[in-house]
Each structure stands twice: as C-alpha cells, then as structure tokens.
Amino acid sequence: MSDMKEIKLTYFNIMGLGETLRFMLSYMGKEFEDFRIPTFPEWVNNYKKKMPFGKLPLLEIDGKPYHQTMALCRWLGKKCGLAGDNDDEALEIDMLIESFSDFRSTVWVYFYNSDEENKKKIRPRIIESMTPFYLEKFDNIIKENKFLANGKLSWADIYIVAVLGYFSFMVEMDICEKYENIRDLRDRVHALPGIKEWVEKRPQTHW
Amino acid sequence: MSDMKEIKLTYFNIMGLGETLRFMLSYMGKEFEDFRIPTFPEWVNNYKKKMPFGKLPLLEIDGKPYHQTMALCRWLGKKCGLAGDNDDEALEIDMLIESFSDFRSTVWVYFYNSDEENKKKIRPRIIESMTPFYLEKFDNIIKENKFLANGKLSWADIYIVAVLGYFSFMVEMDICEKYENIRDLRDRVHALPGIKEWVEKRPQTHW
Structure with a gap:
C-alpha cells in the first residue's frame, strides 16, 4: 500500500457509486483528491470520451487510470483484509x-x-x-x-x-x-x- | 479440487448465462449434471421460490447451493489458474x-x-x-x-x-x-x- 502515492477520484458532485471508493479509501486511511465534475454538460463535453468505457467513477493511482467500483472495492478490500480469508x-x-x-x-x-x-x-x-x-x-x-x-x-x-x-x-x-x-x-x-x-x-x- | 464430488447445474434449456458455468466446468475437466428445467411454468411454480435470490443458474456442489455466474466463474477460475497471477x-x-x-x-x-x-x-x-x-x-x-x-x-x-x-x-x-x-x-x-x-x-x- 505504501506504493500508492497520489490518488485521485473523479466523479460527479453526488454520493452515488463514487461514494463506495470514498468509503474504502477513507477506511484505509488513504488521502485522495475528491475531484467532482461540477456540471453534467462539462462531463459530457470534456470528460466522457476520455473514460475507459465512457463512465465514472475513475480512480487514478499515480497517474494510472482504473474504473469499475466493484472491481476496485474488491481489489482495495484485498489490500486491507476485507476480501475474505480464503x-x-x-x-x-x-x-x-x-x-x-x-x-x-x-x-x-x-x-x-x-x-x-x-x-x-x-x-x-x-x-x-x-x-x-x-x-x-x-x-x-x-x-x-x-x-x-x-x-x-x-x-x-x-x-x-x-x-x-x-x-x-x-x-x-x-x-x-x-x-x-x-x-x-x-x-x-x-x-x-x-x-x-x-x-x-x-x-x-x-x- | 478433489473435494468437489457431485456437481449439479440447474438452469433453463438454453445456453444463456448458465453456459458460462458449463464452459468453466468443462475446461476444468469436471463432470456435472446439466439439469435443464423443461418449461417456464415449471420454473415459476416449482423452482423459483427455492432459489437464493429467486434466480438461475444454481450450482450445487456436494449438496451445497451456490449462485451468481460471475462470482462462481471467478472462484472456479482461481482453482484452475485463470484468475490472474496477482x-x-x-x-x-x-x-x-x-x-x-x-x-x-x-x-x-x-x-x-x-x-x-x-x-x-x-x-x-x-x-x-x-x-x-x-x-x-x-x-x-x-x-x-x-x-x-x-x-x-x-x-x-x-x-x-x-x-x-x-x-x-x-x-x-x-x-x-x-x-x-x-x-x-x-x-x-x-x-x-x-x-x-x-x-x-x-x-x-x-x-
């Protein structure tokens, strides 16, 4: 975990699905930039096309993009002992x-x-x-x-x-x-x- | 894997989502009972209520019920080296x-x-x-x-x-x-x- 230096979450200004990653990162004591795209037109015009499958949230760790909340929460869960013992x-x-x-x-x-x-x-x-x-x-x-x-x-x-x-x-x-x-x-x-x-x-x- | 003795898959008489488990079990060389509920009324009247969340497919291993194809294919994938090396x-x-x-x-x-x-x-x-x-x-x-x-x-x-x-x-x-x-x-x-x-x-x- 010490290798995760810069963490940035991009999502809308709501709790929504993005809140799952905010909760997991907070539980792990990880600082993260909680970037919220202010308006829907901004999302459509400036961001949507750059997303892996046109969707949010996007999690960037040391510049590398990750997506899909369930996949990411499972992965983070493994790192903090919350993904089952076997x-x-x-x-x-x-x-x-x-x-x-x-x-x-x-x-x-x-x-x-x-x-x-x-x-x-x-x-x-x-x-x-x-x-x-x-x-x-x-x-x-x-x-x-x-x-x-x-x-x-x-x-x-x-x-x-x-x-x-x-x-x-x-x-x-x-x-x-x-x-x-x-x-x-x-x-x-x-x-x-x-x-x-x-x-x-x-x-x-x-x- | 040697502990999986009796495997029964319950699904409809289609490929559908059930086919994912038929493929995984076949790849693993596992014999399984491929039970197909013949008609939709039979499913509704005799089976639906007994399913964990009212859905198929159901996989029974030595009598224990499991469900959800993605969860199960990931689990089976771990058993046969198809779930990533880390x-x-x-x-x-x-x-x-x-x-x-x-x-x-x-x-x-x-x-x-x-x-x-x-x-x-x-x-x-x-x-x-x-x-x-x-x-x-x-x-x-x-x-x-x-x-x-x-x-x-x-x-x-x-x-x-x-x-x-x-x-x-x-x-x-x-x-x-x-x-x-x-x-x-x-x-x-x-x-x-x-x-x-x-x-x-x-x-x-x-x-």
Whole structure:
C-alpha cells in the first residue's frame, strides 16, 4: 500500500457509486483528491470520451487510470483484509454483491427511465415488488449474521452502506427507516475509523 | 479440487448465462449434471421460490447451493489458474468483466422489455449506439492483447465467449460475423481442451 502515492477520484458532485471508493479509501486511511465534475454538460463535453468505457467513477493511482467500483472495492478490500480469508469467503462476498448488483442495475434503469408512461407501467414490479424482496433478504442476512457475508465485516458491507443514501432516493423510500438491520449495519459502518471522519467532513449532497 | 464430488447445474434449456458455468466446468475437466428445467411454468411454480435470490443458474456442489455466474466463474477460475497471477491481474479481469456486465444488463433490460412502444423508443440508444460502442472496445482490446485481460487467457474470455450466442440473439446481430477479433477469440476458446468436447456434445439450442 505504501506504493500508492497520489490518488485521485473523479466523479460527479453526488454520493452515488463514487461514494463506495470514498468509503474504502477513507477506511484505509488513504488521502485522495475528491475531484467532482461540477456540471453534467462539462462531463459530457470534456470528460466522457476520455473514460475507459465512457463512465465514472475513475480512480487514478499515480497517474494510472482504473474504473469499475466493484472491481476496485474488491481489489482495495484485498489490500486491507476485507476480501475474505480464503477463496470460499471471497466467493460468499462476491455472490452477495452480485445479487445486490442485479437489484441495483434494475432499479437504475427504472430511475433513469425518461419515458414517464413506461416508468409508470414498470413501477409496481420494480418499486413495489422487487425492492422489498431484495431489501428483506439483505435485512434478514444481517439479522442472522450481523454482516452481509461470512459473519464479519467485508468490502460488501462498506460498498452497500456507501450507496444507501443514493439508493434510498432511487427506490423512493428511506431504506434505513424501514429495515432495522440494514440501519444497524449502516450505523456500525459509519462508526468505523476513517469512515466516521469521512462522513462528518464530506460535502453534503442529496444523493 | 478433489473435494468437489457431485456437481449439479440447474438452469433453463438454453445456453444463456448458465453456459458460462458449463464452459468453466468443462475446461476444468469436471463432470456435472446439466439439469435443464423443461418449461417456464415449471420454473415459476416449482423452482423459483427455492432459489437464493429467486434466480438461475444454481450450482450445487456436494449438496451445497451456490449462485451468481460471475462470482462462481471467478472462484472456479482461481482453482484452475485463470484468475490472474496477482491482485493487479485479478483487478484487470474484474474491470473488464464488470464493463461487460454493465453492457449486458442494459441489453438484457431492453431484450426482456414487454412494452413494445418503449422498446422501439430505446432501441436506437441500446442497439444502434451502445452495442457497437462496447463491441468495438472489446474487439480492439483482443486485437491489441490477444485476450481480454493481461494478454493471456482468463475466466473473462471463457465467460464472454460462452454467452456470445445468447448475446448475438439479444443484440440482433451475429457478433462474430461483424467483429473479427471477437470471432478469433471465440474460435480459440472453443478449441480449448474440455470446451471443445463440450461444444461438440452440448444440446443444440437457439440461444
């Protein structure tokens, strides 16, 4: 880890998916430049074409570009002991996070749907049916095992807690108000050294 | 690996995402029960509720259930030397496969969209714009590095080649006809020991 000197995160001025990397880096005690592209037109005109697959966040470490939050959080997790102690534990983390990702990407497509007619049509399936289905599963897993995988803290807990604010906004409910075990996990992750300080000092944004 | 005795894969009677696990297990020389649920009503009525997150494929190893193809292919990849030689190589594989996953999940939502009006509306963005954008990226990576990550065979190559048939169907074009480097990768993966035999003997399905 001592070889990571200059770390720069490029993202929008929101928590969103970029917050997962801000949480991981803060947990690891790593200083990073938290660069936020001010406006959407600036993103489209000046940055989008330079990104590996046209997307953010981008993480630059000593000038080298990296992308994809799950890939990066897994990689950072390995560096700080949060990626499982063996291949089977790593698998349990990955199964959980991939299920979350299935859920997230469906909600995402709903949320960014600009066809209001269609959005109204698919709302019952996504917001009223799929959302509680997944959230109850996660809530139960935490209730039984205290954490999302292997009964101990992993990068999956940090990842999912980091996007909870964003996610609550997308699924149109305060997830932590309704699911007490998810709320409890959030409070425990927010109290972790590094993350506690980050949550206190981070720019206040809506999602 | 000698501890994996009874392996059962439950999926639909298609290639689809399940084919990724059939390819990996075949490459590893592992015998497995290739159980295919015959009809969609049977899936809904008799199986769906028993799945970890209501989804297929399900992989059972000595009676223990596992799910999520990317998590499982990464795990199997570690067991057969196809998951990178160090954390940085593993990251490169993961970044690539997550970008493919972004692409796949968007195409997926388009493909399974039952609102024909909306489907027509989003088609230009997904099929005419996003699809060639991603396929050209992958094609170029293969052209430059022979494989998708680290310039050598990894589970990402096997994963993506395994779903190419399915994927060609979803994006409404023969991917391998149009992108010669993807086609070349497909031919090389199809010629791998174990996978060669699997491709010759597998049930013929449309996608």
